[in-house]
Amino acid sequence: MAGELWVAVMVAAAGTLLMRLLPLVWMQRRLAREDSQGGTAAMPRWLGVLGPVMIAAMLGASLVPAAGTLNAWVATAVGGCVTLLVWWKTKSLGWPVVSGVVVFGVVRFLNFVVI
Amino acid sequence: MSDQVISAGGRAWVSGVRDAIPLLGGYIPVAVSFGLIANQAGFSSWEAIIISLVIYAGASQFLFVGMVASGAPLWLVVVMTLLINARHLVYAPNLAPWLTGNRWWFWLMHGLTDQVFALAHTRLPALPSSERLGWFTGAMLLAWFSWVGGTALGAFAGQELTGRWPLLNDVMPFALPALFVVLLAPRFTSWLWAAALGCAIVVALLFAANGLPNMAIPVAALLGAAVFFVMQSNTRAEV
Numbered sequence: 252m253a254g255e256l257w258v259a260v261m262v263a264a265a266g267t268l269l270m271r272l273l274p275l276v277w278m279q280r281r282l283a284r285e286d287s288q289g290g291t292a293a294m295p296r297w298l299g300v301l302g303p304v305m306i307a308a309m310l311g312a313s314l315v316p317a318a319g320t321l322n323a324w325v326a327t328a329v330g331g332c333v334t335l336l337v338w339w340k341t342k343s344l345g346w347p348v349v350s351g352v353v354v355f356g357v358v359r360f361l362n363f364v365v366i
Numbered sequence: 367m368s369d370q371v372i373s374a375g376g377r378a379w380v381s382g383v384r385d386a387i388p389l390l391g392g393y394i395p396v397a398v399s400f401g402l403i404a405n406q407a408g409f410s411s412w413e414a415i416i417i418s419l420v421i422y423a424g425a426s427q428f429l430f431v432g433m434v435a436s437g438a439p440l441w442l443v444v445v446m447t448l449l450i451n452a453r454h455l456v457y458a459p460n461l462a463p464w465l466t467g468n469r470w471w472f473w474l475m476h477g478l479t480d481q482v483f484a485l486a487h488t489r490l491p492a493l494p495s496s497e498r499l500g501w502f503t504g505a506m507l508l509a510w511f512s513w514v515g516g517t518a519l520g521a522f523a524g525q526e527l528t529g530r531w532p533l534l535n536d537v538m539p540f541a542l543p544a545l546f547v548v549l550l551a552p553r554f555t556s557w558l559w560a561a562a563l564g565c566a567i568v569v570a571l572l573f574a575a576n577g578l579p580n581m582a583i584p585v586a587a588l589l590g591a592a593v594f595f596v597m598q599s600n601t602r603a604e605v
Contacts, residue, residue, distance in 0.1 A: 300594050311568060338551050348544040
């Protein structure tokens, strides 16, 4: 890799780190200032809404299967429903994910076997 | 998962590692693909590994090696990489109320990816403050190492792996949407939240399905937030 390409990698890496880090410094200072002024330190309302909707957006984007076939979409729908169902029963983190992946894999495998 | 405070029993980092295990299903296959594609784009295996180590941001890394391979100007490569990662700006402030004053948090922000944020946003409020640093360290390091390890695997043996187990490569990434379902399900607490989250899911799905995955998350999140505030103000006006 040429020297200028290394510089580009390092600038991209530093910029990405700063985008993750500087907003934390800003928010911590804001919370500390509100706290010292005797007020209730709280996040701005818009930021509290943006967090969960970002996760929802990640879910939506990740639902698109790489294969793009009908079977892959069916497997995604069935796997998603099973994940939700197992979460409803167990209220845990690991089992719903494992169950969803297994069911998704079974539906995909059936496609390979049938075709 | 509930909002009540649950102690990890003095081994918070182990709890963090355990909670982050579902991320591996999504990280490793994508990282293997990155290692493979970086090699095909003319980067050596070690260069691909270093990019994963220091940039550590999935979509933007693919863009980075793709643009370099196509001969794009380096300043444009850097600008586009940073633009794709701009969504990360809102992650740390969302976690700030649950982070302690420890200086290590600043360095740990290197590992604040989309998925680690989603996990931490749900888990940190449920942990006692003394265990949050350990939990985040465990979760973040496992995710980071799996990304770097997956890149190494892809760079050194990607072609053989994907040729031998094509179905595994197809199935494992479903761990990510499954994890997001679990993280999001407890947040459907009212019609207001259901409408906002539902809107964000559908819009992101439509964007990603139509070949615009990088725009999907910021646009869908902004529309979801807009739905939340519009519906909230309408409800107040009716009252």
